[in-house]
Every structure is written in structure tokens, then in C-alpha cells.
Amino acid sequence: MTRRASGQQKALQNLEAFEVWKATQTDEGFKQIVYRGQLNRVEVAKGLGCGKSALNQNPALKKALNALEDELRDKGVLPLLTDSAKKNSDRPKPYDNMANRKLFDSKRVSSLEAENIELKAKVKELESKLERFGELSETLSEMGLMPR
Structure with missing residues (x-):
């Protein structure tokens, strides 16, 4: 009988999968999946082998993805955020x-x-x-x- 991973174990696995995925990507690869000034969440989820919802519901994964996007903005791979985007980044869209x-x-x-x-x-x-x-x-x- 196989045991299913708990939510915490799954969250940790997704975070590890993200780190592996991130390490295998190039700047050019990231540019291929840019959508509306950020990495396309559907494509990232496909790369990790998880659902798109994990990117929003797993706080550690969400933080790691935001850090990656900030890093890519610093390198010029992603466009810089506008002032209004910075202010409203944590607020849900109306x-x-x-x-x-x-x-x-x-x-x-x-x-x-x-x-x-x-x-x-x-x-x-x-x-x-x-x-x-x-x-x-x-x-x-x-x-x-x-x-x-």
C-alpha cells in the first residue's frame, strides 16, 4: 500500500522541483515564457509538474518565484515593474x-x-x-x- 504525501510534503517537493527547474533554465528559456511582464504561470507549473494553484497557495514557492522574477528583472530578462504594479502587487485585482x-x-x-x-x-x-x-x-x- 502506497502512502500519499501530506500537504506539507507535497509543498516541499514542489519547492525542490522549482529549484531544479530554475537551475536548468537559461535567460533565453525564461524569455520564451514571459507573459504580461512576468513568467507565464501555466508554463512554470508545467515545468514543475504541479498545478498552477500550487504557485499561489504554497507561500514558499510563491516567494521563490517572485524572487526569481525580481532577479530576472535586474538582469533585464523581464521588464521592470511600474510604480503602480509595485504598490498593488499584494492586492487582489478587483x-x-x-x-x-x-x-x-x-x-x-x-x-x-x-x-x-x-x-x-x-x-x-x-x-x-x-x-x-x-x-x-x-x-x-x-x-x-x-x-x-
């Missing part, structure tokens, strides 16, 4: 309950604009055909080939 709605509305507006352009082109085409057939009908009437 939840925007309208973000999904805005995205949906934006897509809907785009779709309606495209449909509107198509319909305008169709109306122009039909108006020109109607004009042509109106002239033809008038000509045929004048020639007596069509009842009025």
Missing part, C-alpha cells in the same frame, strides 16, 4: 462583473455591423436590378407589348 458582458456585447456589435454591411450591399444590388427592370417594363409598355 472583479469586473461586467467584463464578460462587455466582451459579449462587443462581439455582438461586430457581428451586427458585418451583417448590416452585407444587407446594404444586397439592397443596392436589388435596387439597381429593380431600376433596370422598371425601365424594361416601361419600354415594353410603350411598344404595346405589355398591358398597362
Whole structure:
């Protein structure tokens, strides 16, 4: 019977895996996984063989990752943090309950604009055909080939 690792043991294993992963990476390798000014958490988690949540929930791992990013900023691999990013680094981001709605509305507006352009082109085409057939009908009437 195998025993499962406790939470503390798993946290320690993840921290050790991070140190090994960090030692095997090059500056160029780190540059490949930069996302929005920091290391892409999904890619780091893949490299460690753990879940992305471990990077936030394991305080020692989170501290080690932040230290690595600070080191990479000093070397110019990562961009420097702005003043507002430094001030707000520990604060959670405010939840925007309208973000999904805005995205949906934006897509809907785009779709309606495209449909509107198509319909305008169709109306122009039909108006020109109607004009042509109106002239033809008038000509045929004048020639007596069509009842009025």
C-alpha cells in the first residue's frame, strides 16, 4: 500500500522541483515564457509538474518565484515593474462583473455591423436590378407589348 504525501510534503517537493527547474533554465528559456511582464504561470507549473494553484497557495514557492522574477528583472530578462504594479502587487485585482458582458456585447456589435454591411450591399444590388427592370417594363409598355 502506497502512502500519499501530506500537504506539507507535497509543498516541499514542489519547492525542490522549482529549484531544479530554475537551475536548468537559461535567460533565453525564461524569455520564451514571459507573459504580461512576468513568467507565464501555466508554463512554470508545467515545468514543475504541479498545478498552477500550487504557485499561489504554497507561500514558499510563491516567494521563490517572485524572487526569481525580481532577479530576472535586474538582469533585464523581464521588464521592470511600474510604480503602480509595485504598490498593488499584494492586492487582489478587483472583479469586473461586467467584463464578460462587455466582451459579449462587443462581439455582438461586430457581428451586427458585418451583417448590416452585407444587407446594404444586397439592397443596392436589388435596387439597381429593380431600376433596370422598371425601365424594361416601361419600354415594353410603350411598344404595346405589355398591358398597362
